[in-house]
Amino acid sequence: MDSSVELSSSLPPPRSRIFKIIVIGDSGVGKTCLTYRFCAGKFPDKTEATIGVDFREKVIEIDGEKIKVQLWDTAGQERFRKSMVQHYYRNVHAIVFVYDITNATSFQSLPSWIEECRQHSLGQDVPRILVGNKCDLRSAARVSTDLAQKFADSHSMPLFETSAKSPGDNDHVEAIFMTVVHKLKSQKPLALSQLSCGDFAVPLKKTTEERGAYPCTC
Numbered sequence: 001m002d003s004s005v006e007l008s009s010s011l012p013p014p015r016s017r018i019f020k021i022i023v024i025g026d027s028g029v030g031k032t033c034l035t036y037r038f039c040a041g042k043f044p045d046k047t048e049a050t051i052g053v054d055f056r057e058k059v060i061e062i063d064g065e066k067i068k069v070q071l072w073d074t075a076g077q078e079r080f081r082k083s084m085v086q087h088y089y090r091n092v093h094a095i096v097f098v099y100d101i102t103n104a105t106s107f108q109s110l111p112s113w114i115e116e117c118r119q120h121s122l123g124q125d126v127p128r129i130l131v132g133n134k135c136d137l138r139s140a141a142r143v144s145t146d147l148a149q150k151f152a153d154s155h156s157m158p159l160f161e162t163s164a165k166s167p168g169d170n171d172h173v174e175a176i177f178m179t180v181v182h183k184l185k186s187q188k189p190l191a192l193s194q195l196s197c198g199d200f201a202v203p204l205k206k207t208t209e210e211r212g213a214y215p216c217t218c
Ligand SMILES: Nc1nc2c(ncn2[C@@H]2O[C@H](COP(=O)(O)OP(=O)(O)OP(=O)(O)O)[C@@H](O)[C@H]2O)c(=O)[nH]1
Pocket: 025, 026, 027, 028, 029, 030, 031, 032, 033, 034, 047, 048, 049, 050, 051, 074, 075, 076, 077, 133, 134, 135, 136, 137, 162, 163, 164, 165, 166
């Protein structure tokens, strides 16, 4: 008898969890580019407005646990969202709000995106982060870091500014999503001491809640 077959069939299935993270914000802020960059490691050659929702997945391993990170890249345009909206919000583990630092309207829309989450019964217990995208266009910025930070503070969210496009920010985009995953994982604490600081993007400023939630103490 082939003992390896017998052995593998008697082993418990490997531990794995799926984390569903929805990415929301106005059309054109870069949700597709950010999610693509995280999952494919590069800026897409070209994007079109998302219709309904696109899914992107990446399997990562933390402390020997395989985690499937499922990013729901939602449509920012109202006409492309309508039929799908109730599906986005089912069993959501975390929310990433995105605005474009060069587009003040996309920042001003954030309260309505937050309200939409509330209307779909997503409580404050669901981790959320705020991402200001297109930092490669800093000279055209219309939303100051100060203003964004105040907004993030008032909603108890960490703020990250980044660029899906800038080659220098590749690790940063990855680290932002990894930070969300680590935060989700830390809600059911495993061996936090095994995490290394390099796995995280440090928010521009940690909220009181984050000081406890992020395992990184640097
Ligand atoms: N300069 C710059 N352009 C970006 C960046 N991220 C996205 N873009 C550009 O912004 C435009 C919109 O990007 P998308 O990722 O399609 O935007 P979206 O938020 O998914 O838009 P919807 O699907 O309509 O909701 C595209 O032309 C991208 O090339 C960035 O970091 N820097």
